[in-house]
Amino acid sequence: xxxxxxxxxxxxxxxxxxxxxxxxxxxxxxxxxxxxxxxxxxxxxxxxxxxxxxxxxxxxxxxxxxxxxxxxxxxxxxxxxxxxxxxxxxxxxxxxxxxxxxxxxxxxxxxxxxxxxxxxxxxxxxxxxxxxxxxxxxxxxxxxxxxxxxxxxxxxxxxxxxxxxxxxxxxxxxxxxxxxxxxxxxxxxxxxxxxxxxxxxxxxxxxxx
Numbered sequence: 460x461x462x463x464x465x466x467x468x469x470x471x472x473x474x475x476x477x478x479x480x481x482x483x484x485x486x487x488x489x490x491x492x493x494x495x496x497x498x499x500x501x502x503x504x505x506x507x508x509x510x511x512x513x514x515x516x517x518x519x520x521x522x523x524x525x526x527x528x529x530x531x532x533x534x535x536x537x538x539x540x541x542x543x544x545x546x547x548x549x550x551x552x553x554x555x556x557x558x559x560x561x562x563x564x565x566x567x568x569x570x571x572x573x574x575x576x577x578x579x580x581x582x583x584x585x586x587x588x589x590x591x592x593x594x595x596x597x598x599x600x601x602x603x604x605x606x607x608x609x610x611x612x613x614x615x616x617x618x619x620x621x622x623x624x625x626x627x628x629x630x631x632x633x634x635x636x637x638x639x640x641x642x643x644x645x646x647x648x649x650x651x652x653x654x655x656x657x658x659x660x661x662x663x664x665x666x667x668x
Contacts, residue, residue: 460484465635469626478632529606536599549595553588594644598637605634 463481464471471477543549564585583591607613608620608630624630652660 465632466628467625467632468628469621471628526606526610529603532599533603536603540595543595549592552583553591553595555585555588590644594641598641598644602634602637602641605630605637609634 460483463483464473464477465479465481466475467478604620605624607617608624609627611627614621614627620630621627624633
């Protein structure tokens with residue numbers, strides 16, 4: 460809400476073109492600009508200017524809370540990853556076999572999710588396996604690493620993160636869309652749990668029954 464614009468590269472502000480602008484209102488009233496100043500004395504240099512505005516919704520504490528909550532994601536994710544690796548969960552339950560992986564089976568599994576779900580299926584389908592692998596080994600690591608890349612203190616010690624994600628603003632953009640993908644995964648997951656038997660699935664998740 461402070462700056463609902465996403466950029467690509469190292470720098471970005473209201474005077475540079477946005478890669479994507481979120482359709483939400485800002486939490487401040489803009490009061491205009493002072494004289495713009497280029498960062499470098501070269502053609503096409505990024506520019507900066509002092510803003511004059513009044514913030515009417517102080518939410519700077521949200522950044523500290525967000526960063527603190529991220530450590531719960533990191534800690535629980537590491538525990539899950541270590542247990543899943545040493546218990547063989549990833550290899551036996553999530554990694555598709557050669558005979559299981561085909562476009563025909565994938566399409567059949569995808570279409571079956573829009574029909575009435577059977578409450579007796581205990582084995583992961585092909586779509587579930589691919590989705591879980593993507594979430595565990597792609598989305599979660601990307602969200603964590605891009606979150607760290609947005610911190611100047613961390614990138615000062617580990618500058619290679621800026622090269623991996625093409626700059627602070629690129630990391631912010633990737634972080635946002637990865638978080639949206641995780642949120643969609645969560646919502647779809649909850650819907651599927653409800654459709655296939657909420658009480659039974661809740662007991663299986665919490666007590667293993």
